[in-house]
Amino acid sequence: MELHEALYTTRAMRHLRPDPIPLEAQARILDAAIRAPHIGEQWRFILVDGPELKTRLAVLYERSWERLFERLGAELEAMLTMDGPIGQAARSGTHLARHFADVPLLLLGFARSRDGSGIYPAMWSAMLAARAEGIGSTLTGVLQSFAADEVFELLGVPTDEGWFLHGAVPMGYPTGRWGVAPRSPVDEVAARNGWDGQLGFTVPDPLWPGERATDPGYR
Secondary structure (H helix, E strand, C coil): CCHHHHHHHCCECCCECCCCCCHHHHHHHHHHHCCCCCCCCCEEEEEECCHHHHHHHHHHHHHHHHHHHHHHCHHHHHHCCCCHHHHHHHHHHHHHHHCHHHCCEEEEEEECCCCCCCCHHHHHHHHHHHHHCCCEECCECHHHHHCHHHHHHHHCCCCCCCCEEEEEEEEECECCCCCCCCCCCHHHHCCCCCCCCCCCCCCCCCCCCCCCCCCCCCC
């Protein structure tokens, strides 16, 4: 797969089929992940595909998602009824929470730093490598926000060695289609030489020469 196609089309995929992911593809994904830019901090990646363990993690994930709803209250409830990317993300996020046990493969990242700045490039590289395999993914943070201690216990993570959970990436073959995710134009969200500086160029449409329109089948 051409690099720019992967960059432009690796969007969050939360509707995933339960079909198993071959070990050969998993190996390519993780081997690519550990080649990411790295600041030298220790990291540990855990793949989860055991049905019983996934079921127990799914209980934690759905409970964490519900706690997120409780925290945001009416704001998140309103998001569920919105049109556009925000509403789509809220609804697809709820779908993932309800079907978390059916996801064929989970990737969890751990690092010995609280901010996790050294592991997130690797998690993103794993998602790009998954895209090259036709595998969808999304980076989620609710487990680390609301159930980190329970996750540590389930996975046998040492609690006295300074490890922190930094995201879970559900992976699976998507039910939807790939495409360029809708975004505000870059000149609306970027500046030069200061917060309000003129960027110097505009990009009204995606520059990657593939699919120009957003995918109507996006979920």
